[in-house]
Amino acid sequence: MAFELPDLPYSHDALADHGMSRETLEYHHDIHHKAYVDNGNKAVAGTEWEGKPVEEIIKGTYDPKAVAQNGIFNNASQYWNHNQFWQMMAPGGTGMPGELEKAITESFGSLDTFKEEFAAAGAGQFGSGWCWLVKDTDGGLKVTKTENGVNPLCFGQTALLGCDVWEHSYYIDFRNKRPAYLQNFLDNLVNWENVASRL
Numbered sequence: 001m002a003f004e005l006p007d008l009p010y011s012h013d014a015l016a017d018h019g020m021s022r023e024t025l026e027y028h029h030d031i032h033h034k035a036y037v038d039n040g041n042k043a044v045a046g047t048e049w050e051g052k053p054v055e056e057i058i059k060g061t062y063d064p065k066a067v068a069q070n071g072i073f074n075n076a077s078q079y080w081n082h083n084q085f086w087q088m089m090a091p092g093g094t095g096m097p098g099e100l101e102k103a104i105t106e107s108f109g110s111l112d113t114f115k116e117e118f119a120a121a122g123a124g125q126f127g128s129g130w131c132w133l134v135k136d137t138d139g140g141l142k143v144t145k146t147e148n149g150v151n152p153l154c155f156g157q158t159a160l161l162g163c164d165v166w167e168h169s170y171y172i173d174f175r176n177k178r179p180a181y182l183q184n185f186l187d188n189l190v191n192w193e194n195v196a197s198r199l
Helices: 022-044 054-061 071-087 098-108 111-124 178-189 192-197
Strands: 129-135 141-147 158-164
Touching (some): 022 071, 098 111
16 A cells, blocks of 8 residues: 555644644644655555555564664654654543543553653653553553654554654744643643544
């Protein structure tokens, strides 16, 4: 299957009153995400990965020993990451379903502790990358962070929530204040119903 740029699940200015401007979405979705689509399609053309599901491409091209991943992995993984990211947000966020709240509380002790750990993972990721709430291979919930385009699929984990901490995701609205971007993401943008559906 060819990579295709998905439509945003909301308008470009739907998040503007909640800390993510139209300009950010135009650059981040329409330009950055589209580049992963275009470059991913070029990278897999004529290879064994052409026409394969993106999840299979990610798992098959990730090299845990390599500091720098190859072009097929980088574009496929960032394509997948962004597909999830747009779905994980909603204008003003949503309420947290009880099942998810219970699972988070059991794993982290409280919602506040989870949010602190998630924000700390994102703020502490050196350079470009992502922070995640994952369902680990043992069924427990865990906060992780990954460099560049690496994602939980690489480790057999299920991504429940991910936040992009590449500078292009926050610099227009928050300049160099990554912690403020992360706090705003958690407080005003997370689609907790979508997160719960991934459990």
